[in-house]
Amino acid sequence: MSVVDTTPMDFVNLPLFAVSALVFVSVLTGLFSARIGFSFLLVFLLAGILAGEDGFGGYRFDDFRLGFWVGNVALAIILLDGGLRTAFSTFRTGLKPAFLLATLGVAVCALLTALAGVLFVGLDWHAALLLGAIVGSTDAAAVFALLTRSGVSLNERVAATLEIESGVNDPMAVYLTLSFIALATLTTPGPGFMWTTLAWSFVQQFGWGTLLGLGSGFAMAALLKKVSGKDAVGGILALLLCAGGLAVFASTGLIGGSGFLAVYLFGLIVANRASAAVTPALAAMDGYAWLAQAGMFLLLGLLVTPSSLLPSLLPALAVALTLMFIARPVAVWLCLAPLRFTARETWFISWVGLRGAVPIVLALFPLLAGLPQAHLLFNVAFVVVLVSLLLQGSTIGAVARWLGVALPDPGDEAQVRAVFGDFALDPAMPVGPLCAFYGLPAPPEISQALGDWMAGELGRPAIAGDRVRLGSATLIVRKLIAGRISSVGLSLDE
Numbered sequence: 001m002s003v004v005d006t007t008p009m010d011f012v013n014l015p016l017f018a019v020s021a022l023v024f025v026s027v028l029t030g031l032f033s034a035r036i037g038f039s040f041l042l043v044f045l046l047a048g049i050l051a052g053e054d055g056f057g058g059y060r061f062d063d064f065r066l067g068f069w070v071g072n073v074a075l076a077i078i079l080l081d082g083g084l085r086t087a088f089s090t091f092r093t094g095l096k097p098a099f100l101l102a103t104l105g106v107a108v109c110a111l112l113t114a115l116a117g118v119l120f121v122g123l124d125w126h127a128a129l130l131l132g133a134i135v136g137s138t139d140a141a142a143v144f145a146l147l148t149r150s151g152v153s154l155n156e157r158v159a160a161t162l163e164i165e166s167g168v169n170d171p172m173a174v175y176l177t178l179s180f181i182a183l184a185t186l187t188t189p190g191p192g193f194m195w196t197t198l199a200w201s202f203v204q205q206f207g208w209g210t211l212l213g214l215g216s217g218f219a220m221a222a223l224l225k226k227v228s229g230k231d232a233v234g235g236i237l238a239l240l241l242c243a244g245g246l247a248v249f250a251s252t253g254l255i256g257g258s259g260f261l262a263v264y265l266f267g268l269i270v271a272n273r274a275s276a277a278v279t280p281a282l283a284a285m286d287g288y289a290w291l292a293q294a295g296m297f298l299l300l301g302l303l304v305t306p307s308s309l310l311p312s313l314l315p316a317l318a319v320a321l322t323l324m325f326i327a328r329p330v331a332v333w334l335c336l337a338p339l340r341f342t343a344r345e346t347w348f349i350s351w352v353g354l355r356g357a358v359p360i361v362l363a364l365f366p367l368l369a370g371l372p373q374a375h376l377l378f379n380v381a382f383v384v385v386l387v388s389l390l391l392q393g394s395t396i397g398a399v400a401r402w403l404g405v406a407l408p409d410p411g412d413e414a415q416v417r418a419v420f421g422d423f424a425l426d427p428a429m430p431v432g433p434l435c436a437f438y439g440l441p442a443p444p445e446i447s448q449a450l451g452d453w454m455a456g457e458l459g460r461p462a463i464a465g466d467r468v469r470l471g472s473a474t475l476i477v478r479k480l481i482a483g484r485i486s487s488v489g490l491s492l493d494e
Helices: 006-037 042-049 063-082 089-120 125-134 140-147 156-168 170-184 191-227 233-256 257-273 275-302 306-339 343-351 357-362 364-369 374-391 398-403 413-420 433-440 451-456
Strands: 421-426 467-470 473-481 485-493
Touching: 006 042, 006 275, 042 063, 042 125, 042 275, 042 364, 042 374, 063 156, 063 233, 063 257, 063 275, 063 357, 063 364, 089 125, 089 156, 089 170, 089 306, 089 374, 125 170, 125 357, 125 374, 156 170, 156 257, 156 343, 170 191, 170 257, 170 357, 170 364, 191 233, 191 257, 191 275, 233 257, 233 275, 257 275, 275 357, 306 343, 306 374, 343 398, 357 364, 364 374, 433 451, 451 467, 451 473
Parallel strands: none
Antiparallel strands: 421 485, 467 473, 473 485
8 A cells, every 4th residue: 555645735735834824823913912902904014024034934025026916906805895885975074075185185295205205215306206105195904904993983074084085095196106107217308298198197097997987886786786686695796796896906907097996986886886785795805805905914024124124214214204293194184174174083084194005015116117216115115104003003092082083982871971962952943042041142043943053053064973162052963864963962161
């Protein structure tokens, strides 16, 4: 009786064991680290570093093309999952601010970060602007994951703004990155040609991304309504959605559009047009998204060689701190100033400018293009991501509570009264008699309904927790129905 030689299977078993063991340990460690406030995604990134050539694993991995491919596929799945979980109702309060942050905000952030690249890293302006574009956007993977696991419920305006911004600002960062790479390699002289190239690229990226994302989303929604049922359950529908989303991502990129924008819009339309079919698939989609995040962060961690970071570590730290404490806050305050956000909300949105895998993936563009200083840009981008996940990612819940943008736990009566006031009022009652009863200064239209008067004073879509000052009293929005104030709280000064 002969013994079967299993050696030929080692090329399968050894890598499979190494990868599965690494993912298993990372997930287990991440579960414990999340309890003490550290980002789950940070653990995967560090696991990749430790498995790399400078870590305990000693594995040398420098296939930037493979890392780029995996990173793009993973981001497409993550953005698809984010779009599938975004309800149209969030657009009521979050669309305008998110759009400004995803366009003007990214550009301002990139410009100020570029200045830090010139001052601290010693980059020329072309390379510095490229660095600013690379790290200019918040990361959907980091934001979606950390907001879910932060343990707090944010008020609707803040949550919707962050959710939509993180899903739609990647296309702007990709556009700026590709544009600055094109300018760096441009051989045709003349500012007119340059601006024409940038304008046409913008139209292509956002035009095709929007057109294909919306069109394919409506088509997929119609298809799901026909095929969903007993023969197409959650897991199969999730696979269908995933394959469809990746096809949209790739086809949009092939014709010069933004696949990131297209796949997010695809998920958004499908979820809101065929919600009954999508809902059973969300659990499986969550698994796909986590697998994509884990694989992407592990692989990007493997690409990093910590010893090569040391020469540029201090300048990169200076860039990271400039981005977190100057560039992001300036961009957020500039964008949100006309929209009457409170100072506390604005500061919180400024702080949740999380950088995750997107800057590292974008930093692979210059490497693949063979640009000078590409490795330096990659190292600086990695340090920026690491610092952001460490400082910002681990403090989201604490900062939300400190700034008062978190909604109270419904079971905590004392906290509910502190936020929503001691007395509940009918928003349909005239504001005049209320002012007379409590001795408050009456507004000009004393017959106006209290809820309508508060909505006018706010000057923006109301959310639960909004406050309006009236003499010695504070009126608080307790509840809304279909966007209208349905309950008002009253708190009197002591």
